Amino acid sequence: MDEETDFDVIIIGAGFAGAATAFQLLKEGIEGDRILIVDRGEPIGSKNLTGGILWGRELDDFEEYLGNWEMDCPGIERAINHKKVGFLSSEDALFVEGRFASWDGTGGTDEPSQRSSWSVLRAKADAWMAEKMEEAGIFVMAGMKIDQLHIDGLDHESYTARDLTDPAEDSGKGAAQKWKIDNFPKELVDKIRNGKISGIVQDGEIMTSKVVVIAEGSNSILTRTYHFDSMLNAQSKEDLLLGVKEVIHLGKERIDERFNCFPGDDERPPSGMAMELALSLYRDMAHEAWKEYPVTDGLYPRCGGFFYTNRETVSCGIIVQLSSLPSGIHTYDLYQAFKEQPAIAALIEGGEAIEYGAHLCPEYGLHRMPHRFTRDGALVVGDAAGLVFANGMQIQGMNNALHSGKLAGKAIAKCIADGDVSDKALDATYTKSLKASYIFRDLKRFEPATKFLNNPANFTWVPELVGKTANRVFREIGEEKVPAEKVLRQVRKEMRSNSKANKKGMGLLSMLKLALTGRKL
Amino acid sequence: MSESIKLGLFTYDVKNGLGLIGYNVDDHEHAHIIVDTKKCGDCDSMMCVWGCPAQCYMFRDVGLEEMKFQYEDCVECGTCFLMCTDGALSWNHPRGGFGITYSQG
Numbered sequence: 093m094d095e096e097t098d099f100d101v102i103i104i105g106a107g108f109a110g111a112a113t114a115f116q117l118l119k120e121g122i123e124g125d126r127i128l129i130v131d132r133g134e135p136i137g138s139k140n141l142t143g144g145i146l147w148g149r150e151l152d153d154f155e156e157y158l159g160n161w162e163m164d165c166p167g168i169e170r171a172i173n174h175k176k177v178g179f180l181s182s183e184d185a186l187f188v189e190g191r192f193a194s195w196d197g198t199g200g201t202d203e204p205s206q207r208s209s210w211s212v213l214r215a216k217a218d219a220w221m222a223e224k225m226e227e228a229g230i231f232v233m234a235g236m237k238i239d240q241l242h243i244d245g246l247d248h249e250s251y252t253a254r255d256l257t258d259p260a261e262d263s264g265k266g267a268a269q270k271w272k273i274d275n276f277p278k279e280l281v282d283k284i285r286n287g288k289i290s291g292i293v294q295d296g297e298i299m300t301s302k303v304v305v306i307a308e309g310s311n312s313i314l315t316r317t318y319h320f321d322s323m324l325n326a327q328s329k330e331d332l333l334l335g336v337k338e339v340i341h342l343g344k345e346r347i348d349e350r351f352n353c354f355p356g357d358d359e360r361p362p363s364g365m366a367m368e369l370a371l372s373l374y375r376d377m378a379h380e381a382w383k384e385y386p387v388t389d390g391l392y393p394r395c396g397g398f399f400y401t402n403r404e405t406v407s408c409g410i411i412v413q414l415s416s417l418p419s420g421i422h423t424y425d426l427y428q429a430f431k432e433q434p435a436i437a438a439l440i441e442g443g444e445a446i447e448y449g450a451h452l453c454p455e456y457g458l459h460r461m462p463h464r465f466t467r468d469g470a471l472v473v474g475d476a477a478g479l480v481f482a483n484g485m486q487i488q489g490m491n492n493a494l495h496s497g498k499l500a501g502k503a504i505a506k507c508i509a510d511g512d513v514s515d516k517a518l519d520a521t522y523t524k525s526l527k528a529s530y531i532f533r534d535l536k537r538f539e540p541a542t543k544f545l546n547n548p549a550n551f552t553w554v555p556e557l558v559g560k561t562a563n564r565v566f567r568e569i570g571e572e573k574v575p576a577e578k579v580l581r582q583v584r585k586e587m588r589s590n591s592k593a594n595k596k597g598m599g600l601l602s603m604l605k606l607a608l609t610g611r612k613l
Numbered sequence: 614m615s616e617s618i619k620l621g622l623f624t625y626d627v628k629n630g631l632g633l634i635g636y637n638v639d640d641h642e643h644a645h646i647i648v649d650t651k652k653c654g655d656c657d658s659m660m661c662v663w664g665c666p667a668q669c670y671m672f673r674d675v676g677l678e679e680m681k682f683q684y685e686d687c688v689e690c691g692t693c694f695l696m697c698t699d700g701a702l703s704w705n706h707p708r709g710g711f712g713i714t715y716s717q718g
Contacts (some may be wrong), residue, residue, distance in 0.1 A: 132706055134709065134710040137718060138635075138713070138715050138718075139712075139715070140715065141718045167718070214715075215715040215718030216717070216718065217718075218718070237707070237708055239705070254703055257694075257705070258703045259701070259702070259703070260700065263700025263701075264700065265699055269698070311690065311691035313706065329696060339717040377623065385657070387657040388658060414664060414692065414695060417660070418663075419657075419660065419662075419663055420674075421663055422627075422668070423665070423692070424627045424666050424668075428625035429623040432623060445630065445633060446633060447633050447634060448627075449634065449713075449717075450666035450688050450692075452690050452691050
């Protein structure tokens with residue numbers, strides 16, 4: 093560590109994970125002018141998109157830099173006190189809806205009174221956070237994309253960024269696909285994948301640092317190419333979701349009224365609603381698609397719907413597991429079906445879409461985490477490391493990003509102080525604290541939930557069964573009244589006789605198995 | 614409403630949606646995705662076409678005999694790279710400051 097580096101730490105990506113790393117480094121006593129954070133977006137935030145909801149008060153730890161972030165950050169939109177989950181089929185919608193006084197954070201409740209979730213618009217939030225980093229003295233560079241990391245003893249001109257992720261000329265197909273880098277000399281590959289990282293390369297110029305932090309978010313090219321995440325092949329679509337959404341303008345007053353929100357005052361942000369749904373809207377679309385494209389016959393899109401109220405707008409969209417998408421259905425048409433479902437259409441009536449967008453969301457679970465989080469002189473945080481938690485009741489990623497950034501900041505400061513930023517030292521601090529944190533605790537506890545979530549039943553007959561049953565239990569059209577359980581059995585019987593797939597899927601054993609995995613949520 | 618649901622007719626006006634997004638499009642020489650369309654010829658599933666949320670890929674779905682790709686509307690999500698099974702894609706993010714600019718996110 094004798095020779096002077098340009099910076100102590102270079103952070104690639106100014107999202108929540110990168111920003112938390114930077115702020116934590118300041119808290120640990122690293123000087124702001126020894127921290128460089130770069131982002132490919134200009135302005136910062138312009139490449140980012142979320143559903144989405146920020147869970148937990150992780151940002152409180154940076155109060156000295158962010159002040160009253162909950163009131164002042166433009167992208168922190170509404171404090172959620174109203175949550176809905178449920179099932180949506182083409183005809184029926186069934187929700188469980190909660191309004192929780194303790195979520196208002198105004199005291200006087202039996203449960204801990206705390207606001208702990210906010211709807212978020214990231215382009216605005218990240219831009220504000222970047223301003224705060226600058227104010228705190230950190231070097232922030234917008235509009236800078238990093239293609240290559242600087243590796244000790246390796247001429248960066250001996251390979252190009254594209255070499256690392258491009259398929260080979262004669263690539264072959266599917267899982268056996270070959271990559272350009274597979275044909276590189278073994279020694280070069282080993283250097284790229286295991287050499288000591290000591291900076292970044294930008295436009296042929298090297299900027300050095302003691303530690304590089306990869307905080308690129310989902311679809312992180314650097315994580316793949318520098319082999320934190322060794323799955324450089326198309327199989328990884330198994331572990332990624334695509335979110336497709338619109339931001340729809342309804343105006344503040346209309347939102348306050350339509351969703352019965354607290355309008356906000358000097359001390360408290362406006363309140364809002366968060367809704368997440370299992371969707372069974374695609375049966376007819378899928379059958380049409382299978383006829384046209386038998387290559388993906390039987391593949392049924394597994395989709396969730398989300399709906400969040402922002403200050404002036406709502407975020408309305410779907411999230412689809414990419415491996416479940418059949419040929420013949422466009423991802424944006426999955427969104428259209430959601431938007432047109434009567435229960436959703438009613439919520440956005442009179443609104444005007446002001447932005448459309450899409451973004452990948454990692455859903456790795458423990459089984460497909462990066463095989464390492466550190467290497468000599470570098471580590472990976474946030475979505476780039478796949479630190480997203482989903483169990484069907486909750487989907488959390490932004491708090492994990494912030495938390496992993498904090499852990500990284502602490503670990504890096506310690507390693508720099510000790511004069512040892514080797515893989516071993518970073519692993520013993522950062523990875524160790526990550527694995528002891530709530531992020532891994534939650535991922536471990538709810539690992540069985542992944543199986544439940546991937547069960548096609550939840551996206552086919554389950555929403556229909558509960559929707560139809562509720563419909564009949566609640567209505568009065570002159571039928572003989574019977575107990576709900578009997579209605580459920582009757583609906584099941586009808587659905588089984590209507591479709592071959594249902595006959596098999598709704599067998600007693602299949603249903604029991606589903607219930608057993610669902611218990612673990 | 615329910616009639617169109619029965620028919621399974623849902624078509625998002627994606628061109629209109631894309632029109633709502635800001636872009637700073639880079640020149641062709643710096644296209645961030647390059648598709649080796651020779652490799653697409655006998656692809657049955659065309660998963661890039663279905664996965665792409667920005668209709669950057671058009672092929673037999675619209676009656677074309679050859680894959681037609683344009684990078685200009687790309688939202689930089691990375692879905693096509695994950696979906697391609699034929700090794701036809703060279704994928705990178707656009708140069709710094711170029712490409713999509715969300716103002717809401």
